[in-house]
Amino acid sequence: MRLKGIAIAGTALTFVALALVGCSSGEDAPAKEGTPTEQLAAARTNLEKSPAVTFTLEATGLPGKAIGVSGAKGTGLFTPPSFKGTLNATIAGVTGTVDVIAVEQDVYMKFFTPGYNKIDPATYGAPNPAQLFNKETGITSLIGKTQAPKKGGQVRDGSDVLTTYTGTVPGTAVADLFVIGDRAGTFDVTYGVTAEKQLRTVLLKGPFYKGSTSTYSLRLTSLAQPVAITRP
Numbered sequence: 001m002r003l004k005g006i007a008i009a010g011t012a013l014t015f016v017a018l019a020l021v022g023c024s025s026g027e028d029a030p031a032k033e034g035t036p037t038e039q040l041a042a043a044r045t046n047l048e049k050s051p052a053v054t055f056t057l058e059a060t061g062l063p064g065k066a067i068g069v070s071g072a073k074g075t076g077l078f079t080p081p082s083f084k085g086t087l088n089a090t091i092a093g094v095t096g097t098v099d100v101i102a103v104e105q106d107v108y109m110k111f112f113t114p115g116y117n118k119i120d121p122a123t124y125g126a127p128n129p130a131q132l133f134n135k136e137t138g139i140t141s142l143i144g145k146t147q148a149p150k151k152g153g154q155v156r157d158g159s160d161v162l163t164t165y166t167g168t169v170p171g172t173a174v175a176d177l178f179v180i181g182d183r184a185g186t187f188d189v190t191y192g193v194t195a196e197k198q199l200r201t202v203l204l205k206g207p208f209y210k211g212s213t214s215t216y217s218l219r220l221t222s223l224a225q226p227v228a229i230t231r232p
Helices: 002-028 036-048 129-133 139-145 171-178
Strands: 052-060 068-078 081-091 094-103 106-110 117-119 147-157 160-170 186-193 199-206 214-223
Touching (some): 036 147, 036 160, 036 186, 081 129, 139 160, 139 171, 147 186, 171 186
Antiparallel strands (some): 081 094, 094 106, 160 186, 186 199, 199 214
């Protein structure tokens, strides 16, 4: 009888041990990663929650007679769509750096003038920089229009490590946003997402100008505090 009791106790201990192992394995299992589409959608949402972002744009591979914006640096807001900073642009045959303030549909530029003047950026072949931060039609909206997104490798961005995602974007989406680009063409896009699941970089490559392939690199870094951008 004593041996039988020992055998039963041993069996019970075995079941308890197996149960504990099972629970431990379940707790240690890594969380399931979403699809590239889901990961990018989350990165978009997380960035759009930012009180403000720093923004840079750099263009390479532009044809010699390209008209429009080749670079930008400043601060952007998603609510309401706003931008304050500088643009590197070719305007009326003159290339230079201009100061710009844009709030929603209103754009003000300081170019060889002491103060800001209200302008229509389309006249100069340039987009309204405030609209780059429009949640429905701006930079982040390209994520929703990206076709066949795929997860790529990792790249370093200063002290951060970004996970890349690649895909293609129809020319209509690019042309609507930047006021340049072959509407019938296709653009390659690469997104960089931080470890905090926030969109950081967007790289677009394709037929921005007829007969050439150019690259536009955009970088957005979330700020912890809001920044005031008002009409001058």
